[in-house]
Amino acid sequence: MITNKNCIIRLSRYKNALYRLQALGFVKVFSDNLADAVGVTASQVRKDFSIFGISGNKKGGYQIDLLLEKLNNILGKDRLQKVIVVGGGHIGSALMRYRGFEKEGIKIIAGFDIDPAKINRSNPVPILPLEEARIFIKTNGIRIAILAVPDIAAQQALDLICAAGIKGVLNFAPLRLKAPESCIVNYVNLEIELENLIYFVNVAEKTE
Amino acid sequence: MITNKNCIIRLSRYKNALYRLQALGFVKVFSDNLADAVGVTASQVRKDFSIFGISGNKKGGYQIDLLLEKLNNILGKDRLQKVIVVGGGHIGSALMRYRGFEKEGIKIIAGFDIDPAKINRSNPVPILPLEEARIFIKTNGIRIAILAVPDIAAQQALDLICAAGIKGVLNFAPLRLKAPESCIVNYVNLEIELENLIYFVNVAEKTE
DNA sequence: TTATTATTGTGAAAAATGGAACAATATGAT
DNA sequence: ATCATATTGTTCCATTTTTCACAATAATAA
Structure with a gap:
């Protein structure tokens, strides 16, 4: 394996x-x-x-x-992968608008947010209230979620979607989350990517 | 080292x-x-x-x-790091709007695009014509750039900014670029991150 | 003061990863 | 038909990375 x-x-x-x-x-x-x-x-x-x-x-x-x-x-690309986005802030909504996933057979089929002002059921990718996530995940058999909520809300949101049956999460919140065995969490953090780059650029500058 | x-x-x-x-x-x-x-x-x-x-x-x-x-x-966080974004499309403009970098001492000070329609000098983060990148990088001593242009334009854009003095690039274009010794290129690719997650979720599903 | 305990710092062992080398072999040339 | 060549598949080796284990030692308690 x-x-x-x-x-x-x-x-x-x-x-x-x-x-x-x-x-x-x-x-x-x-x-x-x-x-x-x-x-x-x-x-x-x-x-x-x-x-x-x-x-x-x-x-x-x-x-x-x-x-x-x-x-x-x-790579599991023989079938369409349906994904949800939790969090309708800057990152979340950018991801929902992003068309690059489709050519890879990855389709974002809904977003979720707690803020009622962000709800929009008629969007190309509808944004639904977080309370509906559980039933949505179950009825649509969603396994993969992108988590793009503020730090403070991340653990709670993760607990909710894991309980609903999510098996894999791509997490943008910059902290380590506790997930059940049944769920894999991967991390994306652009600040860290940039810090990393800056470190190696600095090192290269010093040693040249 | x-x-x-x-x-x-x-x-x-x-x-x-x-x-x-x-x-x-x-x-x-x-x-x-x-x-x-x-x-x-x-x-x-x-x-x-x-x-x-x-x-x-x-x-x-x-x-x-x-x-x-x-x-x-x-990590080089004892001074403000000034960064430019090349490409004013979906990803580029989302990054320019994103406020999360500032608390990490990373400041996006300008964006660049070839499309005249995207130019906007009065933006909080001004979007300038790509022709001006060279002189901008030199006069402001910029070392780090985020590259968020379409695949087809990525290599040319990279050549341009490397020649102007960029030492580190965070590249969102999904292909390997050729950079001079003087420039480090790191890659960010959300499609690949998701594919990776999907692979491991599938494996976990099969072996349970 | 002396003993006990908790925690660091590190050298050595183990595990994981990547690379070099080469035997096996299919293709194409003579 | 035989030889030369190019390329794979895999074994073995080197390197990198992580973990283990424990001596050193500072803080606390007796």
Whole structure:
């Protein structure tokens, strides 16, 4: 069983690079082409594939369409993923407007907020009262949620959606949340990403 | 010299957790408190500190204010970081409106776009023509940029800002870019984050 | 003062990750 | 048909990262 998050991220990147190659008219690809496109070594590419039993042809490389099929299957992209957003603030509403997910087979089907002023049932992505989240999650069988509420509200909101059946959360609140075993929480934090970048830029500046 | 990105990310998280503890009135903290708050082991906390020569008191833990001072120093948070955003689309403009960076000492001071319709010099964060980026970066000594332009334009935009003196880029375009030695590029990709989450949720579902 | 206890700091062990190297082999050339 | 070549798949090795374990020691209690 694969627990290496980086490995799965690389699979996503291979997939994205393959679509670009395919759009350029390529039909097959070698491990070192993919390695270049994604910024890893060719060994790494082949090993990643080998872990998932993906094989190519000696001297012939990999056929892009078959490879994409396998990667999409591994990444669960063979069916539409319905996602909800909890929190209708800056980040939440930007995510609801963002069209980039759709081409990846990820569809945000509703947003939720406690503030009655934010409710809007006629939006392309309707924004509903948080009280309705539980029943919405259950009736629509939603497994994935994006959590974009203020720090102070994050734990409570998480408890609510986990209890309703959410299995995975992408959390934008900048603190660690306690989730039940049944629910995986991943963290996105742009401030930390920037801090990280600033640190390495500073280090590079000092050592040059 | 520290090259471990995860380690630096943990420092940011320790810092954030320490501010919360401080706000609750705590004055000192033990490695296992921090470990709980951040979701790592106590050994890890102490080892991270040890790497940077941060020391506490046997049986007394760490004094929060001193610890914060050291972490902030390491993370370059002792001075305001001025950042520009390249690209005035959905993501770019959401970032320019986002107020969360300011409390972290990160200030977005301008945006840039090629589309004349997006130019707006009287905005709180002015949006300027991309042609002006070069001179703006040089005259203001900007080192950090956020790149939020369409895939197709990303490499060219990166070349431009690197030539103007940018040393670090947080790139939202979902492809690997070629940057000169002098410039570090980090990647943010929400589609990949969601794919990753979906993968692990699917795995958990299958193995339960 | 001495003993006890809690906590740090770190060296050594273990685990995870990534990379190099090369045997196996399919393809194409002669 | 045979040889040369290019590329995969995998094993083994190196490096990085994390965890364990415990000596050192400061604070507190007796």
